[in-house]
Amino acid sequence: MDLEQTGFDSFTSLGEDDALDDLNERVSGNRNEWLRFVVNRQDYGVSVLQVQEILCAGDITPVSGAPHFVLGVINVRGNIVTVVDARRRLRLPPRAADDSIGWIVILDVDDQHVGLVVDEVLEVQVLNNDNVENLHGDMAFEVEGVIETEAGMMILVDARMMAGMNEVAGEQGAAA
Structure with missing residues (x-):
């Protein structure tokens, strides 16, 4: 991901002292950056530290026997990347048959890339950790x-x- 995509280009318009203050504020303990994306008209965020890159969708090759949430695999510069449907992971209604896949966010999870x-x-949005509300109950394990x-x-x-990752590991353990 280049610096322009992550919002760091905003430093160039600030004075040197202002830019340094802004940078220090961004990396302080109570602020962090999240990639904001939409699934089924709802805003979600994932830590930019876990985002490798963002791609316009291409051809996805189905894989038989894959878990229900896996759409298939893609080739990203010679690397095979498993592609997961966010709607299926979040138990949301499927996209309409005529609704094409537009975006794939490549995540870096435990040194593995997953689309x-x-x-x-x-956008990338800077959030204050002090304003994040934790959920309790059934959704708490899925949502930060x-x-x-x-x-x-x-x-x-x-x-x-x-x-x-947790679900696949559980399925593999049960199959052993």
Whole structure:
């Protein structure tokens, strides 16, 4: 991901002292950056530390026997990447038959790359950790938290959960 995509280009318009203050504020303990994306008209976020790159969708090759949330695989510069449907992971209604896949967010999860199909990629947003609300109950294991932003409620998800790493490991353990 280049610096322009992550929002670092905004430093060039600031004075040197202002830019340094802004940078220090961004990396302080109570602020962090999240990639904001849309699935089924709801805003979600995943830590930019877990995002490798963002691709316009191409051909996805189906893989028989894959878990229900896996759409297939793609080739990214010679590397085979498993592609996961965010709608299926979040137990949301499937996309319409005529609704094409537009965006794949490549996540870096435990040194493995996994593509996450989302409806739209919006921006990188700096959030204050102090404003993140934790959920309790059934959704708590799937969601890192929620935060109210100027654009509305954003649900913060864990890349490992979205990639299905825990679920796949459980299925493999049960098969052994």
